[in-house]
Amino acid sequence: MFFQIKSYLQFLWHSKNEHAVHSPFVFNLLTKCFYDKKSKPEYAILKKYRNSLLANNNTIEVTDFGAGSKVFKSNTRVISKIAKTAGISPKRAELLFRITNYLQPDTILEIGTSLGLATAALSLGSRSIGIKAKITTLEGCPETAKQAQLQFQKFNFNTIRSEITEFSTYLQNCTLNTEHFSLIYFDGNHSKKATLDYFELLLPTITNETVWIFDDIHWSPEMEEAWKIIKNHPKVTVTLDTFQWGLVFFRREQPKEHFVIRT
Numbered sequence: 001m002f003f004q005i006k007s008y009l010q011f012l013w014h015s016k017n018e019h020a021v022h023s024p025f026v027f028n029l030l031t032k033c034f035y036d037k038k039s040k041p042e043y044a045i046l047k048k049y050r051n052s053l054l055a056n057n058n059t060i061e062v063t064d065f066g067a068g069s070k071v072f073k074s075n076t077r078v079i080s081k082i083a084k085t086a087g088i089s090p091k092r093a094e095l096l097f098r099i100t101n102y103l104q105p106d107t108i109l110e111i112g113t114s115l116g117l118a119t120a121a122l123s124l125g126s127r128s129i130g131i132k133a134k135i136t137t138l139e140g141c142p143e144t145a146k147q148a149q150l151q152f153q154k155f156n157f158n159t160i161r162s163e164i165t166e167f168s169t170y171l172q173n174c175t176l177n178t179e180h181f182s183l184i185y186f187d188g189n190h191s192k193k194a195t196l197d198y199f200e201l202l203l204p205t206i207t208n209e210t211v212w213i214f215d216d217i218h219w220s221p222e223m224e225e226a227w228k229i230i231k232n233h234p235k236v237t238v239t240l241d242t243f244q245w246g247l248v249f250f251r252r253e254q255p256k257e258h259f260v261i262r263t
Contacts, residue, residue, distance in 0.1 A: 007218040011243045015260045025251065026238065026259055033102035034095065034263055042124040046093050049120045049155055053083035053147075060143040079115070079147060087117040088187075088215075092244060095263065096185070096213075100125025103211055105182030106133050109174075111167055111198060112188030112215075113139035116148035116157075122185065123157045135160045136181075138167055138188065167194075171201040180205055187215040192222035199230055206235065206250045217246040231258055 126133035139145035217227040240247040
């Protein structure tokens with residue numbers, strides 16, 4: 001906890017808003033997407049999706065392949081508590097919706113489904129612009145994936161392909177098959193090694209328009225180390241550190257710049 005408080009204070013000291021940004025691409029992303037305060041009808045659907053999970057007091061046995069939980073001490077967990085503490089926050093879900101809506105990716109990969117709160121935002125973001133992006137979401141825990149799949153059916157999210165799989169194996173096959181993803185949301189394993197392994201495995205799939213979003217880049221000292229390595233990679237041109245997320249772009253026409261942005 002002390003580490004995260006210290007990291008957040010450092011973030012606040014260095015962070016800027018759109019007025020300090022001189023890149024037209026990033027300025028437009030901030031003003032037209034990040035700082036868009038207009039209410040959206042999709043927000044009500046996201047709230048309804050979340051509330052249906054918060055009302056679910058059934059328990060499941062969670063198989064955790066990642067870096068573990070800072071909240072749960074047991075693998076037997078109540079669904080409502082997972083949704084409350086482990087899922088994406090309402091504010092972040094709305095931002096993820098806006099990012100998807102703004103960038104218009106046609107293929108999306110999510111590494112770490114959990115209960116599908118972020119998946120719902122990705123699906124609604126693509127639906128609202130009429131492109132119905134193909135969404136693949138990966139989850140290692142069968143019981144958690146089952147609950148997410150029930151939610152997708154309930155809310156008619158029929159463009160989502162849910163895969164119960166070990167992440168590295170799936171990503172290796174992606175590379176072999178040269179699959180392309182316009183947007184990748186990394187939220188599956190908050191360890192330095194896994195994050196960098198996934199990064200390297202997926203590099204062959206990037207295009208000039210690709211965006212990657214890494215969750216919890218300040219979760220631990222080793223996640224901050226992973227984020228620094230990613231920022232310095234020669235193929236990475238623009239990054240945005242929002243404290244919770246790190247956004248990565250590979251736009252060849254952009255000079256290499258790193259932004260610390262308040263959201």
